[in-house]
Amino acid sequence: MQVAAAFPRYVRRDEVDPAELVREREIFRGQAAGTGKPAQVIEKIVDGKIEKFYVTSAFSSRSTCAIRSSPSRSCLRSRVAS
Numbered sequence: 001m002q003v004a005a006a007f008p009r010y011v012r013r014d015e016v017d018p019a020e021l022v023r024e025r026e027i028f029r030g031q032a033a034g035t036g037k038p039a040q041v042i043e044k045i046v047d048g049k050i051e052k053f054y055v056t057s058a059f060s061s062r063s064t065c066a067i068r069s070s071p072s073r074s075c076l077r078s079r080v081a082s
Contacts, residue, residue, distance in 0.1 A: 008059040016057060024053050 028049040
């Protein structure tokens, strides 16, 4: 249920379209640039937001599976195998 509600667009991180990743990175960089923080800090902020993007966009990046309290990758493998 939680997976359907979250509507992840990809199963794995490596399936994310590189062009989409570049576009998201630019959006996040623009948002962070308005804070007036140093460039190194902005890049770390952008990296953190990209990680969050992966969590919301790729199923295997989620920390847990609703069926069991195991990492979602293990849960996915167990569901596909059964």
